[in-house]
Amino acid sequence: MSVGLLTVVTFLPALGAVALALVPRQQAAMHRRAGLGITLLTLLVSLPVWTRFDGSSADFQFEEVHRWLPTLGVSFHVGVDGISMLLVLLTTFLTPIALASAWHSIEDRVKEFVITLLLLETGMLGVFVSLDLFLFFVFWEAMLIPMYLIIGVWGGGNRIYAAVKFVLYTMVGSALMLVAILALYYQHGAATGTFTFDLPILARWVLPPGLAQNLMFLAFALAFAIKVPLFPFHTWLPDAHVEAPTAGSVILAGVLLKMGTYGFLRFCLPLFPDASFLFAPAIGVLAIIGIVYGALVSTVQPDLKKLVAYSSVSHLGFVMLGIFSLNEQGLVGGVIQMINHGLSTGALFLMVGMIYERRHTRLIAEFGGLWKVIPAFSVLFLVVVLSSLGLPGLNGFVGEFLVLVGAFQVSPWRTAIATTGIIFAAVYLLWMYQRVIFGEVTHEENRRLTDLSPREWALLAPVLLFIVWIGVYPAAFTGKTEATISALLAQVGSKASVALAK
């Protein structure tokens, strides 16, 4: 059995976790270093997925199929297209950063922490590369437990509540998705005689429109909407984000939320095209409510981390709005916005974590005047804040602009409302920045703060590089996904029209 690149990338962290399990727990420093080494190695190994990816082709690349449960029609089928390739890279890029961010902040049970994070990375990568519904579901569910432990064991004061809420929300959503997966499997099997969970095969088949398709769409959509999170399924998110340790928040915002939006792109659109068109306006409305609501709630947060958490609800609303515009600009914008949010919000959480480590508080009112004390931090924080609010020239602008162009073609009025979200983003982010960084030093403790350490520079520099790179030259990224997205739209459109013609 030959093992391909994606299998290696996916399971390398898990193998590392198994190896680390054998190392005694007393050697905490060794665990940290080895963990970082493994995640960096994974990043290195995953680079060819980017460099050798052919952006002109819409096909799945680096595909591998291994037999797993042949009687059920389950195979170990992995591959990436222009959408998942970016997310795989985002995952391998953010995990070492998350791990390094916990270098000093996590002192308790370091061995377990590193192992859990490595297992989580395998779970996340598995979700993005799976091209088999069964395999996808396995990774989707399995990934829950490491995240549950990261929040529940290494989180803040109310961590247990947050961890349990996170798991229960996700499980309820995915439970119904399991039923829909089974229903789709048997419908396809009964209609074609081929019982398979293979996604490309199922996606080529035209599921007749009607109640069954709509219910299946809703079951999938619920699972993904909770993960995104789409308003009104977002209430787990602020709890989870606030209680999670910095590393957990970075992964949660950077990668986990993308699984929801990715699920819509990968499964809902191609499998249930008619239902997608049917429900697109409703989802668009929910997305806009999320954009405005998230922004308004962010504005009034006294806690930095909560502010960033609610801003995620708003930003992910843009992604959903773009995807369910169901046109090329909207989808490309949505995908780029997924990456942007991972970078910007990941960086915001990192920096909030950094000042939390120094002051052990995240309340905005406790800060002020930091510009004079820690200038380097303040400058980088400004860049990240500006990227998050969508300043032209940085990454956020590209995604939001494309999303709005896409949405405008569907409904100018709604797009106008969504645009207010950008204005509010400027309000809550700049106001926060002003209160934290500018003015006089109001608290004596803040005078003794130290500026960024070399480790923290090393964490932030790569993220900032991409923030600027995507902002200045987005074609390097959009170019690799456009072919995939046009093909996806063509597939959705043709399947829906075939069904209508019948």
Place this chain on the structure above:
Amino acid sequence: MTPADVVVAPPVTLSVLLPVLIVLGAGALVLLLDLLPPRDSKAHLGGVALAGVLGGLLATVIHWGTDARAFRDMIRLDDYALFFNVVICYATALIVMLSMDYLGRSGVESGEYYGLVLFSTAGMMLMAAAGDLIVVFLALELMSLSLYVLAGLFQSRLTSGEASMKYFLLGAFATAFLLYGVALIYGATGSTNFDRIAAAAAAQGRNPLLLVGLALLLVGFGFKISSVPFHMWAPDVYEGAPTSVTALIATGSKAAAFAALIRVLVVALRGAEADWSALLWGIAALTMTVGNVVALAQSNLKRMLAYSSIAHVGYMLMGLVAGGAPGAGAVLFYLLAYTFTTIGAFGVLTLSARAGEEAVDVGDYAGLARRHPLLAATLAAFLLSLVGIPPLAGFVAKFYLFGSAVRAGYVWLTVIAVLNSAVAAYYYLRVIVYMYMREPDGEELAVVPSFAGGLALSIALVGIVLLGFAPAPFADLAQAAVAPLLR
């Protein structure tokens, strides 16, 4: 004399009973050896019992692929019976291994314990091989009577006595229902043999007497598998009985009752499938919901596992509702996965003690992960398998089971089941919360080192991982096992 008056002795083919006889023989041997020295230690009797069970297992494995009948079709040794023999023997073997140190520590180690465990095991195996309602009844009694005594093994504890009494009284009551059902079915069809019942029922069409008999039969079996509303005994008995016995009641006796129930329904009463299927739909939905919802409120782990096992019965009944080879095969696979998982979970309890008492409260496990990371991780794995988190056995088992239900068109029942699984996650994860996320108050949990117990847990752990990652061969076996029923 007319030919009808001549009693023809049926040919005695003992080879068909070989697995059962080995286990029974080992039980008798244990009782004999109990009288011989050494009198102070009974650990060697555990070894004899283990050897007997493994002998039964071996006899089962070498018979695989046969389809033998004996004693005028009263006993059938087919792949179906053999599959259950494997499940039951594995369960008993693991439980004997877990018992060795547990009983010694509790001061109740005795030859009778191992003898009774083996007798009840023989009863379970016989239930799976029954081809006649009378054999079902006899085997059920052999199994149950042994278990009633075992439940009361802790003579000094009131709860143990209560468990034994409750189990016995309610069990006897349920057996009476079962027996009445058998009598009515005999009255309706003129036979207690499964095949002849099926033939007679097919010839006469819809017969109210048969349906009443069926309903009474379901009451009797409903008690043994502890489905709602016949589940009331389970939490008290599970809590009061010695933990090793609880594990046997939760796994072996449940598997045996399912073995007989499935064969009775699918073979003897296949003509009434529409009736029992509709009945079981309701019972399944009720059982899983009540089990899971009540489990939410339990802080005693044995009671929690009791309600959780009730919920799992609800899931398994779905497979019967779905029907056909996929449904029945899924139930068999589920039982295999459930047995490994449940014994593992109870097994961890047998190794834990706090302040000299059994550690059964969820609070006792606070902070376990810090001091005994391996044991905590083991218990966590069993609990996650019970939740149905991939890639462990519980997930694959649920997947097969829910798949069979969706395939047969029972989508709403499946929706109820998956929502139940999500509810169940809460109480299983609560134990993990205590182990990993809380600190103990007061005395710390002591883990009793036990080689045999550790080995049993390791086997169970390997089992749930293997069934999770590579379920295909086992699922194929389960499918092959139900084939004889559907011929």
